[in-house]
Amino acid sequence: MGSISHVITTNPTLPHLPFTRSTALRFSCFNPRLLRLPPTRVAGKVGVFAEVSSPSRTTSGIDFSDPDWKTKFQQDWEARFRLPHLTDIFPDAPPIPSTFCLKMRTSIDRDFPGHYSSYEEWHGYINNNDRVLLKTIYYSSPTSAGAECIDPDCTWVEQWVHRAGPREKIYYKPEEVKAAIITCGGLCPGLNDVIRQIVITLEIYGVKNIVGIPFGYRGFSDKELTEVPLSRKVVQNIHLSGGSLLGVSRGGPAVTDIVDSLEERGINMLFVLGGNGTHAGANAIHHECCKRRLKVSVIGVPKTIDNDILLMDKTFGFDTAVEEAQRAINSAYIEAHSAYHGIGVVKLMGRSSGFIAMQASLSSGQVDICLIPEVPFNFHGPHGVLSHLKFLLETKGSAVVCVAEGAGQNLLQKTNATDASGNVVLGDIGVYIQQEIKKYFKEVGIHADVKYIDPTYMIRAIRANASDGILCTVLGQNAVHGAFAGYSGITVGLCNTHYAYFPIPEVISHPRLVDPNSRMWHRCLTSTGQPDFI
């Protein structure tokens, strides 16, 4: 049996709530039978990488000689991915026919209370037993490229997650709902699109009392910050600009204070838009509500430009960030290419995951060296980045380096500083690279013209592109469907092109990382032509 003390949050240093897998178990009041296992190990491989992010059990946790191991694995899986539901604490909570009807809608101003349309046969509802298959490749061998195997023989084991969408029965009367939306952490393209869709969908269910909590969790405690009333009219055009209508922040009050505030305000649906930290908070709020026996649905929508949430094809804002990052790379390329011995350096977001740097390098085709946190590298020495840059100047005349902010932190002085949320404040690898390149070429007596670009805040602040706009729309709608269906402590994501609900702990047990052995990273290396810098 695997250890249950696996750290769930990326902010283990956070003083106000060290949220661990064992905490999840202790407070698992919605599902006391739940026995969770660490999701990081797959037969033959240990890691937390994107292409091995399968939340399967440790190799040692399963007795493969047991003829029933697969059945047991799948039972355990089903328990882990079971969605916490209000009926877990209120078994007698009465379901009512949904007020969300795809066929009946004629006007959003219709008076919904007492007007539940349940008689039509086809409504496009999702059955609670509908599932989405998480892994779709059958690997014939553990040595197949990118193989994610549970057992040493790489047997086919189905891993299903719950399908997102509107249910025929709902657990809230729209006229009794007070819904709140909150955006936490850093900015990310698409926040306004998600807010907008949540509001629009809530109104379609018939909810009239919708508010925004300003500036993240801080908005629950700061008396100067007042709720923002939200309606279709207010949010109609907010997706046309970037940022968040509601504002964002890091840090904030203790979970118990947040739940006190929810009680005072009479909020019974909370939509939380944020990354792993925000979701750890949302899950803790859900458990606190559960402990106090409050009928509240807490639903997350993963917001991380870094794309570091587990099990999902991608998170919103990521596509936009990659697209925008290409502009910075292109500028760096033009600067480098137009200068005598020009070197362009671009630093992109990615605290612990190099997805943006990898994908932007792949899509631009203009990067010679891509450096990400998951792949160690030497900067100096015969096989280091500097000597490859010298080679590039001698052979190509110019070079472009794309570095993720979390890369090469071992080369920088540690400060032990953390931000208000408990995230480690990283050293500036971009500035380091720029300075070291200048120093090196001066020392070896070769002219080098170095230009450094950090487009982080320019990228974060833009509006979502078309594909993210669609992603945000569907996520926002599904968040509302999840709340009305009576779920709480869940989040929504894209999974093999289908939308699914996940229990929060399953997607934030650790950051999703680029697998250095993955096909995508190897494609990136093929494209840049860079050697291993070790």
Ligand SMILES: Nc1ncnc2c1ncn2[C@@H]1O[C@H](COP(=O)(O)OP(=O)(O)O)[C@@H](O)[C@H]1O
């Ligand atoms: N383990 C945790 N428990 C409760 N709240 C947390 C936890 N980690 C972070 N938070 C809160 O979540 C919010 C956002 O966290 P942060 O790490 O800044 O961004 P992100 O959600 O994008 O990871 C902050 O207000 C922070 O205080």
Ligand SMILES: O=P(O)(O)OC[C@H]1O[C@](O)(COP(=O)(O)O)[C@@H](O)[C@@H]1O
């Ligand atoms: O300057 P800030 O606001 O602390 O944000 C910097 C961080 O924001 C990010 O873009 C995204 O972080 P979050 O997902 O925590 O919001 C990181 O890549 C970066 O380290």
Ligand SMILES: [Mg+2]
């Ligand atoms: Mg985070």
